[in-house]
Amino acid sequence: EVQLVQSGAEVKKPGESLKISCKGSGYSFTSYWIGWVRQMPGKGLEWMGIIYPGDSDTRYSPSFQGQVTISADKSTSIAYLQWSSLKASDTAMYYCARPGVVGASTAAFDIWGQGTVVTVSS
Amino acid sequence: DIQMTQSPSSLSASVGDRVTITCRASQSISTYLNWYQQKPGKAPKLLIYAASTLQSGVPSRFSGSGSGTDFTLTISSLQPEDFATYYCHQSHSAPITFGQGTRLEIK
Numbered sequence: 001e002v003q004l005v006q007s008g009a010e011v012k013k014p015g016e017s018l019k020i021s022c023k024g025s026g027y028s029f030t031s032y033w034i035g036w037v038r039q040m041p042g043k044g045l046e047w048m049g050i051i052y053p054g055d056s057d058t059r060y061s062p063s064f065q066g067q068v069t070i071s072a073d074k075s076t077s078i079a080y081l082q083w084s085s086l087k088a089s090d091t092a093m094y095y096c097a098r099p100g101v102v103g104a105s106t107a108a109f110d111i112w113g114q115g116t117v118v119t120v121s122s
Numbered sequence: 123d124i125q126m127t128q129s130p131s132s133l134s135a136s137v138g139d140r141v142t143i144t145c146r147a148s149q150s151i152s153t154y155l156n157w158y159q160q161k162p163g164k165a166p167k168l169l170i171y172a173a174s175t176l177q178s179g180v181p182s183r184f185s186g187s188g189s190g191t192d193f194t195l196t197i198s199s200l201q202p203e204d205f206a207t208y209y210c211h212q213s214h215s216a217p218i219t220f221g222q223g224t225r226l227e228i229k
Contacts, residue, residue: 035218045158045166045209045220061217062123095165099213106213108156108171115165 002026004034004096004113011119012086019082020116022096029077030054032098033105036070036081039115040092048094050105051079059105086120093117124148124212128221134229139200143224145193145210154214157186157195160223161206169208170195202228 007021022034035050049060053072060070072079079096093115100110125148135141145155153173158166168177170186173193183198197204205228210221 044223045160045211047218047220050216059216063217097166100168100171106154106216106218108168108177108211108213109158109166110168110171110177112165112167 002111004098004111006094006096006113006116009117009119011121013122014086014088014120016086016120017082017084018086018118019080020094020118022079022081022113024077024079024098027098030074031102032100033103034072034079035097035099035105035109036068036079037095037097037109038064038092039095045095048081050099052103052105053077053079086118088120088122090118091120123217124151124214124219126210126212126219126221128208128210128224130224131222132225132227134227135200136229137200137202141197141200141226143195143208143210143226145188145195145221147191147193147212147214150190151212151214153189154212155186155188155193156211156213157184158209158211159204159206160209166209200226 036048038046048064051058051070053074069082096113097109098111099107101107127146155173157170160166174186208224
């Protein structure tokens with residue numbers, strides 16, 4: 001079964017760092033891009049950026065450039081999303097998702113992780 | 123960036139109704155338009171890609187149409203499990219963007 005499994009919920013304080021993960025299985029992890037999508041409480045979906053695990057080519061939305069770092073470890077089939085200094089406004093659900101076309105960074109997302117809730121509060 | 127505008131933002135309908143949701147792109151995106159369904163507390167689910175192609179396993183009561191800047195998602199006969207929020211998504215060019223969502227509620 002093709003799936004993306006994300007790490008568990010996190011509760012952090014402002015200024016702390018965080019790295020959440022997304023493990024792919026059931027497919028060739030290095031052949032598909034993996035993207036990250038934010039959903040703030042009660043709001044819509046926002047594309048943050050995307051990485052190609054095959055060569056770590058990474059693209060960011062201008063809205064998130066410099067705010068987060070996306071990485072991937074092809075040896076473990078895990079993609080990561082990290083923050084160096086969290087803000088309260090980073091409180092959200094974060095999804096990883098796979099565009100369903102080999103090598104395509106902008107295809108429809110056919111596989112989604114279950115989401116990771118990040119809560120940032122003092 | 124390509125802006126995606128959905129209408130309506132919310133919609134009340136009854137089981138058995140035919141429902142149409144529209145999505146407009148701020149510039150032509152050919153047929154690089156996808157539709158997702160999201161239920162509370164769950165990840166989005168791909169329903170339709172390339173404007174009109176039904177994702178495997180999705181019931182045939184869902185259909186999509188359009189090209190260029192104007193697109194529609196139609197549910198031919200609403201079922202109880204269809205009450206959810208629907209998002210359009212353009213995959214024409216980065217940064218990819220989503221519509222703001224249409225919340226479909228039970229009347």
